[in-house]
Amino acid sequence: MPDPLYRMARAEALRIVHLDSFIAVFHRDSGLTHLLAAPAPEIMATLGEAGLSRAALAARLAAEFELADLDDAALAERLDELVACGLVAAA
Amino acid sequence: MGRAVSDGRLLARMLRTPGNALALDAAGWTALLAMARAEQMIGTLALRLDGLALPDDVARILADARASAAQGQVAALWEVEMARRALAPLGEPVVLLKGSAFAAAGLRAGEGRSIGDLDILVPWARIDAVEAALLAAGWEWVKPNAYDDAYYRQWMHELPPLIHRDRDRMIDVHHTILPLTARITPDAASLLVNSVAIGPGVRMLAPSDMLVHAAAHLFADGDLAGGMRNLWDVHCLVEQFGTAGLAERAAHHGLGAAVARAVRLSAALYGDGAALTPGDHACLRRVTARDGWGRATRPVTRLAFYVRSHWLRMPPLMLARHLWTKWRTKPD
Amino acid sequence: MRHVFSVRIGPVGFRVGSAWRAPIAQLETLYADYPKPDVPDFSVRLFPARPWRRVIRPSVTIGGDFMLPDAAPLPLEQGLLAAEMGMNLQMALGQRRYLLLHASVVERDGRALLMTGVSGAGKSTLAALLAARGWRLMGDEFALLDPATGLVHAFPRLVSLKNAAIEVVTRALPEARFGPLLAGTPKGDVRHLVPDAAAVAAMDVPVPPALLLFPGYGFAAEERAVPPSEVFVRLTQASTNFVALGERGFDALARLVKTVPARAIDYPDTDSAVAQVEKLWAAL
Numbered sequence: 113m114p115d116p117l118y119r120m121a122r123a124e125a126l127r128i129v130h131l132d133s134f135i136a137v138f139h140r141d142s143g144l145t146h147l148l149a150a151p152a153p154e155i156m157a158t159l160g161e162a163g164l165s166r167a168a169l170a171a172r173l174a175a176e177f178e179l180a181d182l183d184d185a186a187l188a189e190r191l192d193e194l195v196a197c198g199l200v201a202a203a
Numbered sequence: 204m205g206r207a208v209s210d211g212r213l214l215a216r217m218l219r220t221p222g223n224a225l226a227l228d229a230a231g232w233t234a235l236l237a238m239a240r241a242e243q244m245i246g247t248l249a250l251r252l253d254g255l256a257l258p259d260d261v262a263r264i265l266a267d268a269r270a271s272a273a274q275g276q277v278a279a280l281w282e283v284e285m286a287r288r289a290l291a292p293l294g295e296p297v298v299l300l301k302g303s304a305f306a307a308a309g310l311r312a313g314e315g316r317s318i319g320d321l322d323i324l325v326p327w328a329r330i331d332a333v334e335a336a337l338l339a340a341g342w343e344w345v346k347p348n349a350y351d352d353a354y355y356r357q358w359m360h361e362l363p364p365l366i367h368r369d370r371d372r373m374i375d376v377h378h379t380i381l382p383l384t385a386r387i388t389p390d391a392a393s394l395l396v397n398s399v400a401i402g403p404g405v406r407m408l409a410p411s412d413m414l415v416h417a418a419a420h421l422f423a424d425g426d427l428a429g430g431m432r433n434l435w436d437v438h439c440l441v442e443q444f445g446t447a448g449l450a451e452r453a454a455h456h457g458l459g460a461a462v463a464r465a466v467r468l469s470a471a472l473y474g475d476g477a478a479l480t481p482g483d484h485a486c487l488r489r490v491t492a493r494d495g496w497g498r499a500t501r502p503v504t505r506l507a508f509y510v511r512s513h514w515l516r517m518p519p520l521m522l523a524r525h526l527w528t529k530w531r532t533k534p535d
Numbered sequence: 536m537r538h539v540f541s542v543r544i545g546p547v548g549f550r551v552g553s554a555w556r557a558p559i560a561q562l563e564t565l566y567a568d569y570p571k572p573d574v575p576d577f578s579v580r581l582f583p584a585r586p587w588r589r590v591i592r593p594s595v596t597i598g599g600d601f602m603l604p605d606a607a608p609l610p611l612e613q614g615l616l617a618a619e620m621g622m623n624l625q626m627a628l629g630q631r632r633y634l635l636l637h638a639s640v641v642e643r644d645g646r647a648l649l650m651t652g653v654s655g656a657g658k659s660t661l662a663a664l665l666a667a668r669g670w671r672l673m674g675d676e677f678a679l680l681d682p683a684t685g686l687v688h689a690f691p692r693l694v695s696l697k698n699a700a701i702e703v704v705t706r707a708l709p710e711a712r713f714g715p716l717l718a719g720t721p722k723g724d725v726r727h728l729v730p731d732a733a734a735v736a737a738m739d740v741p742v743p744p745a746l747l748l749f750p751g752y753g754f755a756a757e758e759r760a761v762p763p764s765e766v767f768v769r770l771t772q773a774s775t776n777f778v779a780l781g782e783r784g785f786d787a788l789a790r791l792v793k794t795v796p797a798r799a800i801d802y803p804d805t806d807s808a809v810a811q812v813e814k815l816w817a818a819l
Contacts, residue, residue, distance in 0.1 A: 127786075129793070131763040131764040131767055132762045132763050133764065134767075136767055138785040141277070142277070142278070142284075143778065145785055147764065196369065197369065198285060229573045233550065233574050237578050241600075258573065260572065260574040264574070267631040271631045271779065277781065496580060
């Protein structure tokens, strides 16, 4: 797939609890619980339901969260993880 | 008053006429609940009895059963969604079978139903592409045994079972609804052509085809294990969609007799009764072979049906070879 | 099922059916002071896998509403253990109202202490020793957390003591009632302690949790705080029904993790453990 758009799960489907440096996320649509550490929460907060390409996401992360040193390969891996667990859909 | 019968007909009576349950004593309730659990129908029972003035213990147990069934459906429908995401790049819709279809489409047959694996139907021509897409999306093979794999691929109506490595849930990918070795060969292409959309990228069989599949699953594919739930599915489908055009559709798939029997049996158990043949009575005995402790009873009847179901799936010579090989490779 | 026993333990009722009289007789004796349920939540069955196994080298296969397909049977002399394992299995696989945590629970001053960790870390032993020092025993296998209220409900089954712990506890509790010594079980020697009258009488009194401990054997007595995210992960691993409970389970666990302090303690011997526990409790 050439340049997919990554979309967040619906906000109403997420129940989020902050625990020290992790967040616990209950995903109502799946019934699954995920424990996420940076930069996953930041990625989720930035993506939104409209969707962003990986390049656009990288740019926004750099601007809003000062995550400029997150290299492309690492970002791709984090996105793959979020897609695999169902919190993000790639179209 | 209380329990007049101590086999599956107790459960059937309560599902057919929920008000009967008010006459149960503690022992009767205990037996009914054990039976319902053993038949995977406690969620269904809980919904049927909703609103009745139940004893406190029972009300609590059934409330928990309803919550459990509801959460189970969330998980099952999520498997549907993840399968849809995995197959979307192929342009292949997910055609759901059995419980997942009933739940996804909000059918009566899905209410309170426990759902196990995800069963989907795909065209024979696309099975390799579907297999590759699922493996890429995190599903893995369950069985490493090479013989079983060759047998499955060559003769069965589905891929060998796949399980998702993170979520630990199974998916069964079918390309027809009976094994290729079976004496009856339904029209798989027609099942797909007549399928009905439930949502974007998700479909189910047409109502008559769902009934044909339920009958095929019950008689020609299985040994009638799980028959009480299967016949409840048939009963709900008939109630919701009626039987117009069903006989013709069943005949087209070569399953006329099986479907007619399924309709008679579900009417006898859950509906307004039916005129039963001697063969029907034998099936009912098998289907209701469950006692008040949830144990399967009537072992001779069950064995007869197990042998019969294998005979239906495989010609005798192949069956002998299959059982010989399995016996040879059995551990210990 | 030829012989039947039923019992209510905290909010959960069981019936146990058996092909043999002996395990039922033992259950009747040991649970004599417990109430009976009207309609039990779960059924356990003790049966021979093959008909001749009822009399020839009799061995007990454990069944019930929920079963494990390849579970090995136990010899009839360990029938009591089979019944207890059967009840554990029904809870582990079938409990849907309370969030289950694999933990022992004791109560003091209207608040609960939960001790959780891997098998063999000493949860049952510590619970029994604290009971000897005036704490109320609420359970040694499962903590039952009510998602609606956040309270812990007592589930005081027979306390399962293994190997060296048997002597330690029988010495500490000379007045207590014990079941028979079961030698050569899959977990070694096992003996069951019957919860005392106070524990049984207060069985239906739930209390809020106040302290969560992760005990373990160590060379020297040590203690450290456990951060919430670690507690969360360890407790999901210690729960058999977290996923099945869905959002209720998540909320119950998040609330526990955010409101109850958690400590990991290493202890070289049980006296040291008891001292550490009482010191931490006093400091709350």
